[in-house]
Amino acid sequence: MTKRVYNFYPGPATLPLAALKKAQEELLDFKGTGMSVMEISHRSKEWGEEIDAVTNLVRELMDVPDDYRILWLGGGASTQFLMTAINLQVTGKPMNYINTGGWSTKAIKEAKLYGDVNVIASSEKEKFSYVPTDFEIDHNAAYLHITGNNTLYGTEWQSWPDVPDGVPLVCDMSSNLMARVIDVRKFGVIYAGAQKNLGPAGVTLVIVREDLLDRVPDDTPTMLKWRTHAEKGSMFNTPPVFPIYMCKLSLEYWKEFGGVAEIEKVNREKAKILYDVIDKSEGFYKGHARKDSRSMMNVTFTMASDELENECVNEALKRDLVGLKGHRSVGGMRASIYNAMPLEGVKALADFLIEFKESKE
Amino acid sequence: MTKRVYNFYPGPATLPLAALKKAQEELLDFKGTGMSVMEISHRSKEWGEEIDAVTNLVRELMDVPDDYRILWLGGGASTQFLMTAINLQVTGKPMNYINTGGWSTKAIKEAKLYGDVNVIASSEKEKFSYVPTDFEIDHNAAYLHITGNNTLYGTEWQSWPDVPDGVPLVCDMSSNLMARVIDVRKFGVIYAGAQKNLGPAGVTLVIVREDLLDRVPDDTPTMLKWRTHAEKGSMFNTPPVFPIYMCKLSLEYWKEFGGVAEIEKVNREKAKILYDVIDKSEGFYKGHARKDSRSMMNVTFTMASDELENECVNEALKRDLVGLKGHRSVGGMRASIYNAMPLEGVKALADFLIEFKESKE
Numbered sequence: 219m220t221k222r223v224y225n226f227y228p229g230p231a232t233l234p235l236a237a238l239k240k241a242q243e244e245l246l247d248f249k250g251t252g253m254s255v256m257e258i259s260h261r262s263k264e265w266g267e268e269i270d271a272v273t274n275l276v277r278e279l280m281d282v283p284d285d286y287r288i289l290w291l292g293g294g295a296s297t298q299f300l301m302t303a304i305n306l307q308v309t310g311k312p313m314n315y316i317n318t319g320g321w322s323t324k325a326i327k328e329a330k331l332y333g334d335v336n337v338i339a340s341s342e343k344e345k346f347s348y349v350p351t352d353f354e355i356d357h358n359a360a361y362l363h364i365t366g367n368n369t370l371y372g373t374e375w376q377s378w379p380d381v382p383d384g385v386p387l388v389c390d391m392s393s394n395l396m397a398r399v400i401d402v403r404k405f406g407v408i409y410a411g412a413q414k415n416l417g418p419a420g421v422t423l424v425i426v427r428e429d430l431l432d433r434v435p436d437d438t439p440t441m442l443k444w445r446t447h448a449e450k451g452s453m454f455n456t457p458p459v460f461p462i463y464m465c466k467l468s469l470e471y472w473k474e475f476g477g478v479a480e481i482e483k484v485n486r487e488k489a490k491i492l493y494d495v496i497d498k499s500e501g502f503y504k505g506h507a508r509k510d511s512r513s514m515m516n517v518t519f520t521m522a523s524d525e526l527e528n529e530c531v532n533e534a535l536k537r538d539l540v541g542l543k544g545h546r547s548v549g550g551m552r553a554s555i556y557n558a559m560p561l562e563g564v565k566a567l568a569d570f571l572i573e574f575k576e577s578k579e
Numbered sequence: 580m581t582k583r584v585y586n587f588y589p590g591p592a593t594l595p596l597a598a599l600k601k602a603q604e605e606l607l608d609f610k611g612t613g614m615s616v617m618e619i620s621h622r623s624k625e626w627g628e629e630i631d632a633v634t635n636l637v638r639e640l641m642d643v644p645d646d647y648r649i650l651w652l653g654g655g656a657s658t659q660f661l662m663t664a665i666n667l668q669v670t671g672k673p674m675n676y677i678n679t680g681g682w683s684t685k686a687i688k689e690a691k692l693y694g695d696v697n698v699i700a701s702s703e704k705e706k707f708s709y710v711p712t713d714f715e716i717d718h719n720a721a722y723l724h725i726t727g728n729n730t731l732y733g734t735e736w737q738s739w740p741d742v743p744d745g746v747p748l749v750c751d752m753s754s755n756l757m758a759r760v761i762d763v764r765k766f767g768v769i770y771a772g773a774q775k776n777l778g779p780a781g782v783t784l785v786i787v788r789e790d791l792l793d794r795v796p797d798d799t800p801t802m803l804k805w806r807t808h809a810e811k812g813s814m815f816n817t818p819p820v821f822p823i824y825m826c827k828l829s830l831e832y833w834k835e836f837g838g839v840a841e842i843e844k845v846n847r848e849k850a851k852i853l854y855d856v857i858d859k860s861e862g863f864y865k866g867h868a869r870k871d872s873r874s875m876m877n878v879t880f881t882m883a884s885d886e887l888e889n890e891c892v893n894e895a896l897k898r899d900l901v902g903l904k905g906h907r908s909v910g911g912m913r914a915s916i917y918n919a920m921p922l923e924g925v926k927a928l929a930d931f932l933i934e935f936k937e938s939k940e
Contacts, residue, residue: 223613227620230820238607238615245603246596252584252899254599256779256825259588259902292653292781293802296816300800328800413817418617420653420781420819439661439689441654455657456774458781459591460821464617538613541620 224563227541228369228516228554229393229414232563237417237467255463260456269452272466279469279478282402282425289424289444290452290462295392295411298422299325302363302388302407303332305434305444311360312336314385316353318375319346319368320547321390329363338362345548346371348508355379361386361406367394369414370545372518372552373511378404386430394515395423396472397557398482406430414515415556417465421458472557481557488555488564489514495571502575506548520550527551530574539567585924588902589730589877589915590754590775593924598778598828616824621817630813633827640830640839643763643786650785650805651813651823656753656772659783660686663724663749663768664693666795666805672721673697675746677714680707680729681908682751690724699723706909707732709869716740722747722767728755730775731906733879733913734872739765747791755876756784757833758918759843767791775876776917778826782819833918842918849916849925850875856932863936867909881911888912891935900928 225232248255251264258264273288282288291297302325307313313333315326317340329335339353346368355362362381366389367374374394381387386406395410402408407426413419424444431445440446446454472481493512496503496519506518521527527550531542544550555564586593609616612625619625634649643649652658663686668674674694676687678701690696700714707729716723723742727750728735735755742748747767756771763769768787774780785805792806801807807815833842854873857864857880867879882888888911892903905911916925 220608221611221613222608225614225618227618227623230618230621230817232618233615235607238617242603242606245606246583246599247581250582251901252582253586253901254594256599257586257588257591257593260591260780262588262902292655292819293658294653294816297654297802300802324801328802331798331800411817413820418821419621419817420822437692439692440685441658441661441689455655456591456772456780458653458819458822459774460779460825461781461819464821540612540614541623 223538223540226553230419232558234471236471275469285428287448289447291422298409299328303329306361307332308360314359314362316364320370322365348511357382359385363388366391369393369516370547372507372513372516374513420461485514491568492517495568517553584899584901587914591780593919595832597832636830646789648809650808652783659770660689664690667722668693669721675720675723677725681731683726709872718743720746724749727752730754730877731908733868733874733877735874781822846875852929853878856929878914
């Protein structure tokens, strides 16, 4: 019997068990080809069907309009920090950013290499414990960039900002992609490293409105233009085959599960269970995020002392509840409960947290 | 019983069966963690041990000196085309390139965005059927870039060019990494997309001499500096975990196999078997590459007509010999016989080619 734990790691993170089992089953012989999916040419008919299938699944599950292109790229979301600026900057127009944590900060750093950046709001002074709602977007901005969910601090945009006409909204959704129903039309670009909500590390999904592909200067390196990859169906060069394939298996599972509306319903239930434990703990567990900015994906909290937090993490491990240590920027504990964390895992964690508190009374 | 074929695809390509079996065995529970290797945090102890292990295997198998850094990056070798120029250009110095085929041509195109490129030799006029040996390297060149093996045309550097003092030799070894014993000291930088000789698609190995990490301008985007990744042990951002893990499993197999010297011995035997079939076929099979430039990795040949070639490819398929259609730039047929293609597969192909010829007499 294979051992499996409940894995609360912030990413790479837990994957649907059904996807892993399917991958295991056909790892040596993919669809009767006598080869692993890792071994077949990316120019083969078999692989062409795979990348079409996963692209269509994204389009269907997120209801992506026809005038948006769906790209599968290497290099992680960190590479999209610079590609966003390279592909969308317009001479003379400021790039607008809202700083909600470590990932936003990194994105801003890269954009500054390419022109005038205006950080129109930031929650840095309050330890990134909330998502700003009071800001003014430059009417001539090249774009507005936001980080959809902040894994380190456990905050998340509850509703999306309204942008002036002609200012594309760019969102790093690495940690909350498909976590709730969204209207893709509100966005110019959505990008996401796969390793939290979509699949394993090694591939980044980019959804970009077609007209935005034309902004990039011609003398940009080939691999850094979204247009290059859009024109070649993400096959300008060899794509990260296995990570893309795992995304496909995961998305097949989510389609069967009921799609994003059903994922959202369970995500809301999961988050409520944990935040209720925090809120009813009379200060034993202290949530880091302001209530109006709480993340459905990363529940961050601290306790009275480092010793108590360490004891709690270690006791959790004994119950096969793994990966609960918080990021050093906040400390304490963090339960990452992405789409693939089952409700049962969250219930097991909640039960444990209640018992741990009682054991200290 | 799992079906397995002999896979002559040019990349992604065949992998050691032992590596695939090991991956399959532990896909749901990696080393008793109760998680897949795809699901564990890249900051976990378990993953730290994995990336150290694969890095040490490269160092050991290729005898990489201590003053060279070993990096695992996303984005493919195509991203290294531009990163080479970004990281090694020196204002006022020409970048030297030798053009031996499609990959060199692409690398040259990217370098031209960053400064003065001098293509000191090219075999383009002879359909890239040989590797030039007559050229003069600029004594003040920023670097000399070569493509170690040319997958499209089936040519390969037989011995490495001597570079003037102070001119680093940069080699794209995507398709002949670890195919024969080399002296890493001859090179400033070696890079290789994994999907031919090392593992699956999605990760690129870069071996770079430490002193060359300092050339890059400070205002370069973070992800495009080799130094960023060297300073963080390839963990500045989430690395492509599963592709790296597969490289580790493959290299464990190669170590057991006897290392690069043993790989080279078998590679020479494999290539000789196929070239002998061509040379003894009295023109039935015509090799594309000049004999003094023949590749050990990609054996390219044409036949009297497209119809005959198609028939040959289709007959081969019936014997589970897959992926033999040549690249459109040469046409005809191509047998890619990378390290992981077993001797038995090459013998089966040779037997088939002889019989096919006889069937036409």
